[in-house]
Amino acid sequence: MIENTTISQQDILIKMVLDAWHAKVSQLDKLLTALSDEQLLQEVAPGRNRGVYLLGHLITLADSILPLLGYEKLAPHLWEPFVHTPDKKNGDLPGVNELRHEWVKVKTAVAEKITAISPNEWFQKHTAVSEADFAKEPHRNKLNVVLSRLSHVDYHLGQLQFLKPR
Amino acid sequence: MIENTTISQQDILIKMVLDAWHAKVSQLDKLLTALSDEQLLQEVAPGRNRGVYLLGHLITLADSILPLLGYEKLAPHLWEPFVHTPDKKNGDLPGVNELRHEWVKVKTAVAEKITAISPNEWFQKHTAVSEADFAKEPHRNKLNVVLSRLSHVDYHLGQLQFLKPR
Numbered sequence: 473m474i475e476n477t478t479i480s481q482q483d484i485l486i487k488m489v490l491d492a493w494h495a496k497v498s499q500l501d502k503l504l505t506a507l508s509d510e511q512l513l514q515e516v517a518p519g520r521n522r523g524v525y526l527l528g529h530l531i532t533l534a535d536s537i538l539p540l541l542g543y544e545k546l547a548p549h550l551w552e553p554f555v556h557t558p559d560k561k562n563g564d565l566p567g568v569n570e571l572r573h574e575w576v577k578v579k580t581a582v583a584e585k586i587t588a589i590s591p592n593e594w595f596q597k598h599t600a601v602s603e604a605d606f607a608k609e610p611h612r613n614k615l616n617v618v619l620s621r622l623s624h625v626d627y628h629l630g631q632l633q634f635l636k637p638r
Numbered sequence: 639m640i641e642n643t644t645i646s647q648q649d650i651l652i653k654m655v656l657d658a659w660h661a662k663v664s665q666l667d668k669l670l671t672a673l674s675d676e677q678l679l680q681e682v683a684p685g686r687n688r689g690v691y692l693l694g695h696l697i698t699l700a701d702s703i704l705p706l707l708g709y710e711k712l713a714p715h716l717w718e719p720f721v722h723t724p725d726k727k728n729g730d731l732p733g734v735n736e737l738r739h740e741w742v743k744v745k746t747a748v749a750e751k752i753t754a755i756s757p758n759e760w761f762q763k764h765t766a767v768s769e770a771d772f773a774k775e776p777h778r779n780k781l782n783v784v785l786s787r788l789s790h791v792d793y794h795l796g797q798l799q800f801l802k803p804r
Contacts, residue, residue: 480776481761485651488777488785496789517683517800595647610646611654619654623662626792634683634797 486594486615490586493618496625497579500530500632504575507635509568516634521559523635526628527571528554533624535578538585540598540617546581547574586618652760652781656752659784662791663745666696666798670741673801675734682800687725689801692794693737694720699790701744704751706764706783712747713740752784 512523532550539545553562566574594615597606606612678689698716705711719728732740760781763772772778
Protein backbone atom coordinates (compact mmCIF):
# COMPACT_ATOMS: atom_id res chain seq x y z
CA MET A 473 0.00 0.00 0.00
CA ILE A 474 2.74 2.43 0.91
CA GLU A 475 4.64 1.40 -2.17
CA ASN A 476 1.67 2.08 -4.43
CA THR A 477 1.13 5.44 -2.86
CA THR A 478 4.70 6.53 -3.36
CA ILE A 479 4.84 5.29 -6.95
CA SER A 480 1.70 7.16 -7.73
CA GLN A 481 3.05 10.34 -6.11
CA GLN A 482 6.08 10.05 -8.34
CA ASP A 483 3.85 9.85 -11.43
CA ILE A 484 1.85 12.84 -10.25
CA LEU A 485 4.96 14.95 -9.82
CA ILE A 486 6.26 14.07 -13.26
CA LYS A 487 2.87 14.95 -14.70
CA MET A 488 2.94 18.32 -12.90
CA VAL A 489 6.26 19.29 -14.46
CA LEU A 490 5.41 18.01 -17.95
CA ASP A 491 1.95 19.63 -17.88
CA ALA A 492 3.63 22.90 -16.92
CA TRP A 493 5.99 22.53 -19.89
CA HIS A 494 3.12 21.87 -22.31
CA ALA A 495 1.19 24.83 -20.91
CA LYS A 496 4.16 27.15 -21.48
CA VAL A 497 4.58 25.89 -25.04
CA SER A 498 0.89 26.62 -25.69
CA GLN A 499 1.26 30.08 -24.20
CA LEU A 500 4.20 30.84 -26.50
CA ASP A 501 2.28 29.39 -29.46
CA LYS A 502 -0.67 31.63 -28.74
CA LEU A 503 1.55 34.68 -28.49
CA LEU A 504 3.33 33.80 -31.76
CA THR A 505 -0.03 33.48 -33.52
CA ALA A 506 -1.09 36.89 -32.20
CA LEU A 507 2.13 38.62 -33.31
CA SER A 508 2.94 39.54 -36.91
CA ASP A 509 6.44 39.13 -38.34
CA GLU A 510 6.72 42.94 -38.25
CA GLN A 511 5.86 43.00 -34.55
CA LEU A 512 8.43 40.31 -33.83
CA LEU A 513 11.08 42.47 -35.48
CA GLN A 514 10.50 45.22 -32.89
CA GLU A 515 12.43 45.61 -29.64
CA VAL A 516 10.33 44.40 -26.68
CA ALA A 517 11.30 47.62 -24.87
CA PRO A 518 13.52 50.53 -25.96
CA GLY A 519 17.10 49.35 -26.37
CA ARG A 520 16.24 45.74 -25.41
CA ASN A 521 16.17 42.48 -27.36
CA ARG A 522 13.92 42.21 -30.39
CA GLY A 523 11.10 39.68 -30.43
CA VAL A 524 12.85 37.72 -33.15
CA TYR A 525 15.95 37.38 -30.97
CA LEU A 526 13.94 36.11 -28.00
CA LEU A 527 12.14 33.67 -30.29
CA GLY A 528 15.44 32.29 -31.58
CA HIS A 529 16.75 32.20 -28.02
CA LEU A 530 13.74 30.23 -26.76
CA ILE A 531 13.93 27.76 -29.67
CA THR A 532 17.60 27.18 -28.86
CA LEU A 533 16.95 26.70 -25.17
CA ALA A 534 14.12 24.24 -25.86
CA ASP A 535 16.37 22.44 -28.36
CA SER A 536 19.09 22.20 -25.74
CA ILE A 537 16.80 19.99 -23.66
CA LEU A 538 17.35 17.20 -26.21
CA PRO A 539 21.08 16.49 -25.70
CA LEU A 540 20.62 16.61 -21.92
CA LEU A 541 18.08 13.79 -22.28
CA GLY A 542 20.42 11.89 -24.61
CA TYR A 543 19.12 12.95 -28.03
CA GLU A 544 20.57 15.08 -30.80
CA LYS A 545 19.79 18.77 -31.18
CA LEU A 546 17.67 19.73 -34.16
CA ALA A 547 18.79 23.33 -34.51
CA PRO A 548 22.42 23.56 -33.34
CA HIS A 549 23.06 26.39 -35.84
CA LEU A 550 20.86 28.72 -33.75
CA TRP A 551 23.11 28.52 -30.68
CA GLU A 552 25.76 30.93 -31.96
CA PRO A 553 23.45 33.77 -33.13
CA PHE A 554 20.79 33.46 -30.41
CA VAL A 555 22.67 32.46 -27.27
CA HIS A 556 26.37 33.26 -27.66
CA THR A 557 25.86 36.56 -29.47
CA PRO A 558 23.78 39.47 -28.17
CA ASP A 559 20.96 40.78 -30.31
CA LYS A 560 21.82 43.32 -32.98
CA LYS A 561 25.44 42.14 -32.99
CA ASN A 562 24.63 38.87 -34.68
CA GLY A 563 24.72 39.78 -38.39
CA ASP A 564 22.51 37.84 -40.76
CA LEU A 565 19.79 36.06 -38.84
CA PRO A 566 17.27 33.54 -40.14
CA GLY A 567 13.99 35.20 -41.17
CA VAL A 568 11.04 35.27 -38.78
CA ASN A 569 9.17 32.78 -40.92
CA GLU A 570 12.06 30.34 -40.82
CA LEU A 571 12.21 30.69 -37.04
CA ARG A 572 8.50 29.99 -36.73
CA HIS A 573 9.11 26.72 -38.59
CA GLU A 574 12.11 25.85 -36.43
CA TRP A 575 9.99 26.43 -33.33
CA VAL A 576 7.36 23.98 -34.53
CA LYS A 577 10.04 21.42 -35.34
CA VAL A 578 11.78 21.74 -31.99
CA LYS A 579 8.67 21.87 -29.79
CA THR A 580 7.28 18.78 -31.58
CA ALA A 581 10.51 16.83 -31.11
CA VAL A 582 10.74 17.80 -27.43
CA ALA A 583 7.08 16.81 -26.87
CA GLU A 584 7.67 13.42 -28.54
CA LYS A 585 10.79 12.67 -26.54
CA ILE A 586 9.44 13.70 -23.15
CA THR A 587 6.26 11.69 -23.70
CA ALA A 588 8.35 8.56 -24.29
CA ILE A 589 10.51 8.82 -21.17
CA SER A 590 9.61 6.36 -18.40
CA PRO A 591 9.02 7.52 -14.80
CA ASN A 592 12.26 5.98 -13.57
CA GLU A 593 14.26 7.45 -16.42
CA TRP A 594 13.22 10.96 -15.38
CA PHE A 595 15.21 10.38 -12.20
CA GLN A 596 18.37 9.32 -13.98
CA LYS A 597 21.19 11.81 -14.37
CA HIS A 598 21.12 14.17 -17.32
CA THR A 599 24.04 13.89 -19.72
CA ALA A 600 25.97 16.95 -18.51
CA VAL A 601 26.51 15.72 -14.95
CA SER A 602 29.14 13.11 -14.00
CA GLU A 603 28.26 9.89 -12.17
CA ALA A 604 30.25 11.11 -9.16
CA ASP A 605 28.47 14.46 -8.95
CA PHE A 606 25.10 12.83 -9.52
CA ALA A 607 25.67 10.48 -6.57
CA LYS A 608 26.01 13.59 -4.38
CA GLU A 609 23.36 15.68 -6.17
CA PRO A 610 20.55 13.35 -7.32
CA HIS A 611 18.32 16.31 -8.14
CA ARG A 612 20.45 16.91 -11.24
CA ASN A 613 18.22 14.51 -13.12
CA LYS A 614 16.41 14.64 -16.44
CA LEU A 615 13.21 16.06 -14.99
CA ASN A 616 15.13 18.99 -13.54
CA VAL A 617 16.26 19.88 -17.07
CA VAL A 618 12.62 20.47 -18.05
CA LEU A 619 11.90 22.31 -14.80
CA SER A 620 14.78 24.74 -15.31
CA ARG A 621 13.98 25.37 -18.99
CA LEU A 622 10.40 26.07 -17.97
CA SER A 623 11.56 28.91 -15.81
CA HIS A 624 13.57 30.33 -18.68
CA VAL A 625 10.53 30.30 -20.99
CA ASP A 626 8.44 32.20 -18.44
CA TYR A 627 11.12 34.81 -17.96
CA HIS A 628 11.15 35.71 -21.66
CA LEU A 629 7.39 35.24 -22.18
CA GLY A 630 6.83 38.12 -19.80
CA GLN A 631 9.04 40.25 -22.03
CA LEU A 632 7.66 39.08 -25.40
CA GLN A 633 4.22 39.99 -24.15
CA PHE A 634 5.19 43.66 -24.50
CA LEU A 635 5.08 43.31 -28.29
CA LYS A 636 1.29 43.12 -28.10
CA PRO A 637 -0.37 46.53 -28.19
CA ARG A 638 -2.14 47.39 -24.95
CA MET B 639 14.31 -1.68 -2.08
CA ILE B 640 11.78 -0.44 -4.62
CA GLU B 641 9.95 1.33 -1.85
CA ASN B 642 13.09 3.13 -0.69
CA THR B 643 13.91 4.19 -4.20
CA THR B 644 10.49 5.66 -4.83
CA ILE B 645 10.40 7.45 -1.49
CA SER B 646 13.74 8.99 -2.20
CA GLN B 647 12.62 10.06 -5.70
CA GLN B 648 9.68 11.80 -4.10
CA ASP B 649 12.02 13.68 -1.73
CA ILE B 650 14.23 14.64 -4.65
CA LEU B 651 11.32 16.09 -6.59
CA ILE B 652 10.10 18.11 -3.64
CA LYS B 653 13.64 19.42 -3.20
CA MET B 654 13.78 20.37 -6.90
CA VAL B 655 10.63 22.49 -6.67
CA LEU B 656 11.52 24.09 -3.32
CA ASP B 657 15.09 24.82 -4.44
CA ALA B 658 13.67 26.48 -7.54
CA TRP B 659 11.41 28.61 -5.35
CA HIS B 660 14.30 29.69 -3.11
CA ALA B 661 16.43 30.48 -6.17
CA LYS B 662 13.69 32.75 -7.58
CA VAL B 663 13.29 34.54 -4.25
CA SER B 664 17.07 35.17 -4.21
CA GLN B 665 16.94 36.45 -7.78
CA LEU B 666 14.18 38.91 -6.88
CA ASP B 667 16.08 39.94 -3.71
CA LYS B 668 19.19 40.65 -5.75
CA LEU B 669 17.22 42.73 -8.23
CA LEU B 670 15.51 44.68 -5.43
CA THR B 671 18.90 45.46 -3.89
CA ALA B 672 20.18 46.70 -7.24
CA LEU B 673 17.16 48.96 -7.87
CA SER B 674 16.60 52.28 -6.12
CA ASP B 675 13.14 53.39 -4.98
CA GLU B 676 13.18 55.89 -7.86
CA GLN B 677 13.89 53.16 -10.39
CA LEU B 678 11.07 51.04 -8.98
CA LEU B 679 8.70 53.95 -9.54
CA GLN B 680 9.41 53.85 -13.30
CA GLU B 681 7.39 51.88 -15.87
CA VAL B 682 9.26 48.73 -16.91
CA ALA B 683 8.51 49.66 -20.54
CA PRO B 684 6.61 52.62 -22.01
CA GLY B 685 2.94 52.44 -21.00
CA ARG B 686 3.43 49.23 -18.98
CA ASN B 687 3.29 48.45 -15.26
CA ARG B 688 5.62 50.28 -12.91
CA GLY B 689 8.22 48.35 -10.96
CA VAL B 690 6.42 49.18 -7.73
CA TYR B 691 3.23 47.62 -9.06
CA LEU B 692 5.00 44.43 -10.08
CA LEU B 693 6.67 44.28 -6.67
CA GLY B 694 3.30 44.60 -4.89
CA HIS B 695 1.85 42.04 -7.31
CA LEU B 696 4.64 39.53 -6.61
CA ILE B 697 4.34 40.01 -2.83
CA THR B 698 0.61 39.34 -3.08
CA LEU B 699 1.06 36.24 -5.21
CA ALA B 700 3.70 34.87 -2.84
CA ASP B 701 1.40 35.68 0.09
CA SER B 702 -1.44 33.83 -1.61
CA ILE B 703 0.57 30.61 -1.31
CA LEU B 704 -0.10 30.65 2.43
CA PRO B 705 -3.90 30.12 2.49
CA LEU B 706 -3.58 27.40 -0.17
CA LEU B 707 -1.30 25.54 2.24
CA GLY B 708 -3.70 26.17 5.12
CA TYR B 709 -2.17 29.27 6.73
CA GLU B 710 -3.30 32.88 6.99
CA LYS B 711 -2.21 35.57 4.57
CA LEU B 712 0.11 38.22 5.98
CA ALA B 713 -0.70 41.01 3.53
CA PRO B 714 -4.34 40.62 2.43
CA HIS B 715 -4.63 44.42 2.03
CA LEU B 716 -2.31 44.26 -1.00
CA TRP B 717 -4.70 42.08 -3.03
CA GLU B 718 -7.06 44.87 -4.03
CA PRO B 719 -4.49 47.44 -5.23
CA PHE B 720 -1.97 45.00 -6.75
CA VAL B 721 -4.06 42.19 -8.23
CA HIS B 722 -7.65 43.35 -8.67
CA THR B 723 -6.79 46.85 -9.85
CA PRO B 724 -4.51 47.68 -12.80
CA ASP B 725 -1.50 49.89 -12.20
CA LYS B 726 -2.02 53.63 -12.27
CA LYS B 727 -5.74 53.15 -11.52
CA ASN B 728 -5.14 52.12 -7.95
CA GLY B 729 -5.02 55.44 -6.10
CA ASP B 730 -2.88 55.68 -2.99
CA LEU B 731 -0.40 52.85 -2.89
CA PRO B 732 1.93 51.88 -0.06
CA GLY B 733 5.39 53.45 -0.47
CA VAL B 734 8.24 51.50 -2.03
CA ASN B 735 9.98 51.22 1.32
CA GLU B 736 6.87 49.76 2.95
CA LEU B 737 6.60 47.23 0.10
CA ARG B 738 10.23 46.22 0.54
CA HIS B 739 9.41 45.42 4.18
CA GLU B 740 6.24 43.52 3.23
CA TRP B 741 8.28 41.44 0.78
CA VAL B 742 10.76 40.44 3.49
CA LYS B 743 7.90 39.54 5.84
CA VAL B 744 6.06 37.46 3.24
CA LYS B 745 9.08 35.66 1.77
CA THR B 746 10.27 34.77 5.30
CA ALA B 747 6.86 33.38 6.30
CA VAL B 748 6.57 31.36 3.08
CA ALA B 749 10.10 29.96 3.55
CA GLU B 750 9.30 28.95 7.14
CA LYS B 751 6.03 27.25 6.21
CA ILE B 752 7.33 25.34 3.22
CA THR B 753 10.34 24.11 5.18
CA ALA B 754 8.01 22.62 7.80
CA ILE B 755 5.74 20.68 5.40
CA SER B 756 6.32 16.91 5.35
CA PRO B 757 6.86 15.02 2.07
CA ASN B 758 3.43 13.37 2.25
CA GLU B 759 1.70 16.63 3.04
CA TRP B 760 3.00 18.12 -0.21
CA PHE B 761 0.83 15.58 -1.99
CA GLN B 762 -2.33 16.48 -0.14
CA LYS B 763 -4.88 18.70 -1.80
CA HIS B 764 -4.48 22.42 -1.52
CA THR B 765 -7.31 24.27 0.21
CA ALA B 766 -9.02 25.63 -2.92
CA VAL B 767 -9.82 22.23 -4.45
CA SER B 768 -12.70 20.02 -3.28
CA GLU B 769 -12.18 16.42 -2.14
CA ALA B 770 -14.19 15.22 -5.14
CA ASP B 771 -12.13 17.18 -7.68
CA PHE B 772 -8.91 16.19 -5.98
CA ALA B 773 -9.80 12.52 -6.29
CA LYS B 774 -9.95 13.02 -10.07
CA GLU B 775 -7.07 15.49 -10.30
CA PRO B 776 -4.42 14.51 -7.73
CA HIS B 777 -1.90 16.91 -9.23
CA ARG B 778 -3.84 19.78 -7.61
CA ASN B 779 -1.74 19.32 -4.52
CA LYS B 780 0.20 21.69 -2.29
CA LEU B 781 3.45 21.30 -4.20
CA ASN B 782 1.74 22.40 -7.40
CA VAL B 783 0.85 25.68 -5.71
CA VAL B 784 4.55 26.46 -5.33
CA LEU B 785 5.30 25.25 -8.87
CA SER B 786 2.69 27.52 -10.42
CA ARG B 787 3.67 30.58 -8.34
CA LEU B 788 7.26 29.97 -9.41
CA SER B 789 6.26 30.41 -13.00
CA HIS B 790 4.49 33.66 -12.16
CA VAL B 791 7.60 35.07 -10.45
CA ASP B 792 9.74 34.28 -13.51
CA TYR B 793 7.30 35.94 -15.84
CA HIS B 794 7.49 39.26 -14.00
CA LEU B 795 11.20 38.98 -13.14
CA GLY B 796 11.94 39.14 -16.86
CA GLN B 797 9.99 42.41 -16.99
CA LEU B 798 11.39 43.96 -13.79
CA GLN B 799 14.85 43.36 -15.18
CA PHE B 800 14.22 46.18 -17.66
CA LEU B 801 14.45 48.71 -14.82
CA LYS B 802 18.19 48.11 -14.66
CA PRO B 803 20.12 50.38 -17.01
CA ARG B 804 21.85 48.43 -19.80
